Amino acid sequence: MKEKLKKDLEEELEEELKELEEKLEEETKLEEKLEEEELEEFKEFEELAVEEKEFKELEIEEKAFE
DSSP, X not given: OHHHHHHHHHHHHHHHHHXXXXXXXXXXXHHHHHHHHXXXXXXXXXXXXXXXXXXXXXXXXXXXXX
C-alpha cells in the first residue's frame, strides 16, 4: 500500500515536471522569437536612419549647387 502511494506520487511529480519543462521550453522559444523580432525592428530603424541621413545630405548638396 505504501509503495503504491509512493509510486503514484512519483509518477504524478514526474508528470508535473514534464509539463513544467515543456512550458519552460515554449517560453524560451517565445522569448527567442521576441528577441529576433526586436533585433529586426532595430535593424529596420537603423536602415531608415541611414536613409534619412543620406537624403538630408543630398538636400544640402542640392542647395549648395543652387
